[in-house]
Structure formats: structure tokens, C-alpha cells
Amino acid sequence: MTKTAIITGASSGIGQATAKELAAKGYHVVLAARRQDRLVELKKEIEDAGGSAQYKVTDVTSADEMKSLAEAALEKNGSIDVLVNNAGLMPLSFMNKLKIDEWDQMVDVNIKGVLYGIAAVLPIMEKQKFGHILNVSSVAGHQVFKGSAVYSGTKYAVRAISEGLRQEIDPANEIRVTIVSPGAVETELTNTITDEDVLNSFKEGGKMTMLQAQDIANAISYAVEQPSYVDVNEILIRPRQQP
Numbered sequence: 001m002t003k004t005a006i007i008t009g010a011s012s013g014i015g016q017a018t019a020k021e022l023a024a025k026g027y028h029v030v031l032a033a034r035r036q037d038r039l040v041e042l043k044k045e046i047e048d049a050g051g052s053a054q055y056k057v058t059d060v061t062s063a064d065e066m067k068s069l070a071e072a073a074l075e076k077n078g079s080i081d082v083l084v085n086n087a088g089l090m091p092l093s094f095m096n097k098l099k100i101d102e103w104d105q106m107v108d109v110n111i112k113g114v115l116y117g118i119a120a121v122l123p124i125m126e127k128q129k130f131g132h133i134l135n136v137s138s139v140a141g142h143q144v145f146k147g148s149a150v151y152s153g154t155k156y157a158v159r160a161i162s163e164g165l166r167q168e169i170d171p172a173n174e175i176r177v178t179i180v181s182p183g184a185v186e187t188e189l190t191n192t193i194t195d196e197d198v199l200n201s202f203k204e205g206g207k208m209t210m211l212q213a214q215d216i217a218n219a220i221s222y223a224v225e226q227p228s229y230v231d232v233n234e235i236l237i238r239p240r241q242q243p
């Protein structure tokens, strides 16, 4: 039977590349994000290349929408083999700017979105006795820098939640948990930064050859394609020139 992979944040960047990669590997991919036009386009692109896809407009900050997403995936294909909790925001700012709305958004999308994804699929995976949950953290979930306090807080949380979940999985079940921690990847992620001082510090940071979304898609594909007794716990991947 075809395996099913749900990917949140599939409308751009890492999520989009991962959806294409897993579809090319034979997965039926379930595309989730808020921008419907992007999802429609991606579904068509995957199908034109011979793959299988469905989409559901989903806001990961809603536990109900995440549950409906999982139900739609299950109804279509009978199992949920993989969930990639990838949706995320990175409006970096210095704390004294008090961008409280942006702090709330990051907590809601980066932490609660991951929790709601887990809540949506864990009962299903426990019932079917297999599955793989991959949570996208960051190098910023390993180190903090000026401007990243809240973003890093959310990405440290993703790692803590993932490790706790991994330890709690009943060893009798073939359920795996993987943390994916990318360094700088060329995507739309920095578009949400409104703090001019952070943007200026980026410009001063010098040039490096950044990762491409496909590099992270390859890492995710590596983790999911391992035999079921192998759980790749974490993949930490930086551009060679990133400190």
C-alpha cells in the first residue's frame, strides 16, 4: 500500500521541497498550509511528475484544523506513515522592541502547531502501531544569538517536546521521532522580520553559501527511508561556512 506523508508548511521553502521529494519517493503526500493557491499549484506539479497528492488548507495554530487534516489523510489512504511538522515563522527581534504580537505568533505556530500536529496523529499511529513524526527545529534550537531569544525559545521547545515524545513511545510500536535542525536555508523565512536593527545586522553578517530547501528535503527523506528499527533522532545540518 502507498505510504502517506503529511507535510505542514508545504506552500513554500523546506515544506514544498520535502513534499516533492517524498512524492518522488512514492509517498502519497498531504499538503497543508494557509495559502491555497500555492497548494493547488504544488499538487498539480507533483501529479504532473507522476506523483500522488492532496491538499487541505490548514492553520496549524488550530487543534481542530490539524485533527481534520489528519482525518482527511487517513480517509483518503487508510494510514498515516509520516508527519513532518515543518510550518514555522521567524520574525526575529531584539527583546526591548517588545514585539509581543510576534512573540505570540512564534509560540502559536512554532510550538503549539507542533503539539497540535502530534495530538492529531499520535492516537492514529498508536492504533496502527507504526508511524514517523519529524519536527523541524533549527540550529537556533541549539544556540541563541542576539535577536533570536524568542525564536530560539520556540525551537529549543521543539527539541524538548520531540525528545520527550520519543522516550514515551511504547517500544512495541514502530513509531519514530526525528528532530530536523537546519542552519541557514535560502527560503522566504526571513520575510516576516520587521525589526530594522536585526535586518541590518544580517546585512553586516557577511556572505556565505546558504543551504537550499532541497538539502533539508534530502535529510528528511534519509530519515524516513531507514529501516523501521532505526530511529534517526536528530539531523543537524549547517552550510559549511556557518559558524
Ligand code: NDP
Binding pocket: 008, 009, 010, 011, 012, 013, 014, 015, 032, 033, 034, 035, 036, 038, 058, 059, 060, 061, 086, 087, 088, 089, 090, 109, 136, 137, 138, 139, 140, 181, 182, 183, 184, 185, 186, 187, 188, 189, 190
Ligand atoms: P518558509 O517561510 O518558506 O515556509 C514557512 C511555511 O510555514 C510556509 O509554507 C507557511 O505557509 C507555513 N506556515 C506559517 N504559518 C502557518 C500557519 N499558521 N499554519 C500553517 N502553515 C503555516 O520558511 P522555511 O521553509 O525556511 O521554514 C520551514 C521550517 O524550517 C520552519 O519551521 C523554520 O523555522 C525552519 N527553519 C528554517 C531555516 C531557514 O534558514 N530557512 C533554518 C532553521 C529552521 P502559509 O503562509 O501558506 O501558511
